[in-house]
Amino acid sequence: MTNSPETSAPFAPGSVAQAGPLLDSLERTLQDEYSVVRLPDDLAALDPTDAAKVRAVVTSGRNGVPSELMAALPNLEIVTNFGVGYDTTDVAQAVARGIRVTHTPDVLTDCVADTALGLMLDVFRRFGASERFLRDGAWESGGFPLTRRFSGSTVGVLGLGRIGQAIARRAAAFDTSILYTTRRPVEGVPWEHVASAVDLARRSDVLVIAVPGGAATENLVDAEVIDALGPDGFLVNIARGSVVDEDALIAALEDGRIAGAGLDVFAHEPHVPARLIRDDVTLLPHVGSGTHETRLDMRDLTLANLRAHLDGQPLPTPVPEMSAL
Known part of the structure; x- marks a missing residue:
């Protein structure tokens, strides 16, 4: 079981990682606030020492955190997903390990x-x-x-x-x-x-x-x-x-x-x-939620979930499977 947000220490450099490309303004905010690191596309290139530092991953519905990547992050606490769909993330493993998963419903x-x-x-x-x-x-x-x-x-x-x-x-x-x-x-x-x-x-x-x-x-x-x-x-x-x-x-x-x-x-x-x-x-090239207004709302909700976890507050929009955690 990972650390609960109530007992988690402040995020140190390297604690927040990005999996796959994200909205430019979201990437900039993550870099400014957390000195976010970018996870390599090739899992074989992930250094175990760096992997052990990661407590939070910000990703999108396209990339997610699949089984192999999640297993390689032993201290992962939360996956914050930019998008309402989260089928690319291994939610079953997350539940088993006490890893929280969020998404961005309603706004899109x-x-x-x-x-x-x-x-x-x-x-x-x-x-x-x-x-x-x-x-x-x-x-x-x-x-x-x-x-x-x-x-x-x-x-x-x-x-x-x-x-x-x-x-x-x-x-x-x-x-x-x-x-x-x-x-x-x-x-x-x-x-x-x-x-x-x-x-x-x-x-x-x-x-x-x-x-x-x-x-x-x-x-x-x-x-x-x-x-x-x-x-x-x-x-x-x-x-x-x-x-x-x-x-x-x-x-x-x-x-x-x-x-x-x-x-x-x-x-x-x-x-x-x-x-x-x-x-x-x-x-259409998967543009269903592709408006400036909706993308900014999704960004803000993604950040709100990440900040809530760090501050030990209830998550705004956990995925339904998280109700047992």
Whole structure:
């Protein structure tokens, strides 16, 4: 078990480490306040003496603190994650060792939900494709093909946490019918609960994925779910690329078994399979929370978690698995 924050000594130089790139202003603040050290990308290059000094790691959802790195840091007390997703961090090992893990929920909910709405509108109305049509000079030869109406459609939301509910509220403003699937019905929401992802897809014009990443949801949206959407159904993913069987999605698109997709996340980011670069797919480079305002809010919350641990105060936003610590 690591030291509790109540008994921890002040952070000495080398106590705070950075894993992977972070927002520039966050990196500067960490350097100014803690003389942060950068952990090497190659674990073999990590000096054991330096590793033993590390008590806190600041990282992002893309890099995290995976099993091998965590095991190499014997005195680690806290992982502060810049991002709401933390599936790249070995939370099970952290719980076993008494290492605290935090993330930055809530502050990015609105921007991610806005992105989901934008993707839904684009896959139905094909605004991006029609703009490329105009820019390429094709309008001179005829009009752009007709598209689909989004208003009045049925939107299925897979996962109804903070972000899922924000997506549903936005979509409902377009007079859509909202369905959702979770393990158990969510109390206090006006939308219909559907028992399974397959049934949700079958009843939806667009399936929006808003579940956390990690082993529990890997390939949750598999070939059966994708096929249930049918040739008129769309798939939108603003969650994690690991949630979707990417090969099954590509096959369904190529065979015309679904109408299209809007994707902000991918299985092996930043790699995007060439077969996904199609006119019926809207592709974004994981920009769901990518606004100046949200990034600054995420920075401030990351720092607040780190400072709270150092000061022996309750953590503002520990990950749910930390409730037992």
